[in-house]
Amino acid sequence: MDIVTRRARPEEYPTVGEITAQAYLGDGLLDFGESDEYLGELRDVAKRAAAADVLVAVEGDRVLGGVTFVPAGGPMADIARPGEAEIRMLAVAPEARGRGAGEALVRTCVDRARATDGCVRVVLSTQRTMRTAHRIYERLGFTRTPARDWNPIPHLDDIVLLTYELTLQHTP
Numbered sequence: 522m523d524i525v526t527r528r529a530r531p532e533e534y535p536t537v538g539e540i541t542a543q544a545y546l547g548d549g550l551l552d553f554g555e556s557d558e559y560l561g562e563l564r565d566v567a568k569r570a571a572a573a574d575v576l577v578a579v580e581g582d583r584v585l586g587g588v589t590f591v592p593a594g595g596p597m598a599d600i601a602r603p604g605e606a607e608i609r610m611l612a613v614a615p616e617a618r619g620r621g622a623g624e625a626l627v628r629t630c631v632d633r634a635r636a637t638d639g640c641v642r643v644v645l646s647t648q649r650t651m652r653t654a655h656r657i658y659e660r661l662g663f664t665r666t667p668a669r670d671w672n673p674i675p676h677l678d679d680i681v682l683l684t685y686e687l688t689l690q691h692t693p
Contacts, residue, residue, distance in 0.1 A: 522580050524622055526629040529575040529587060534566035537577060537587040541566075544586075544612035550648055552680065563610060573597040576629055578613070578622035585622040586613030590630045592637045600644055600669060600684060606634035608645040611654060624657050631661065635689050642689060646671070646682040655685075663687045 529537050541563045544550075551557035562568075566587075569575050574590040591597045591607040601607040608630045613623045634643045645663070647654055669684040 524578050524580050524585065524620065524625050526576055526578050526625050529566065529570065529577045529584075531567070531570075533577060533584055534570065534575075536584045537575060538564035538566040540584065540586060540614045541610055541612040544615070547615060548650070550650065563612075569597060569610070573609075574633065576626055578617075578625050580617075584614075585617035585620070586611070586626060588612070588626040588630060590633055592633065592640065599646055599673070600671065602644075604639055605642045605644050605686075606630070606637060606640050608643060611645075618653070623654065624661070627657055627661055631687060631689075640689065643687045644669070645685050646673075647685065649681075649683060655683075658685045658687075661687065 542560055545563055546554065551559060566575055569589050572595050574592065575587060576590055577587045578585045588611045589597060589609040591601060591609060593606065594601055597609060598607050599609065608627065611623060611626060631643055634640045645658070663685040666684045666686050670681050671684070672680050673682060674680050
């Protein structure tokens with residue numbers, strides 16, 4: 522069966538939220554584990570969907586992973602500037618990894634960015650340890666932008682998110 526990407530349906534929000542939360546917990550990406558405040562944000566897919574596009578990768582009726590696509594600023598954008606779309610919270614269920622779901626979600630975000638008027642670039646933030654995601658981004662043409670690396674929790678100086686960007690080539 523093929524992997525298909527599309528907008529998440531409201532009845533899928535709990536599943537997407539739990540896949541995202543468990544991916545971050547399982548990969549050791551939350552400094553405070555189960556008590557990390559960010560865990561609530563990861564699970565609150567309805568909030569994300571109200572301010573951005575939450576997309577899913579599905580196989581049949583099974584959700585394999587999700588991503589938040591921010592087409593043009595707003596409350597879900599962390600680093601996007603005017604003319605930039607942003608990818609956030611990419612996560613794939615552990616049992617579905619290595620099958621192309623993550624790459625399909627990123628490709629869908631890039632396609633949506635190309636279809637967004639005035640969008641010239643896609644940006645994203647990632648943690649140093651997300652090496653599998655880094656390989657996806659680099660394979661799709663994203664490049665590191667160290668000058669934009671940032672700390673989401675300024676009072677903890679040991680947290681730095683790496684940034685990537687993809688300059689879009691629009692076809693006439």
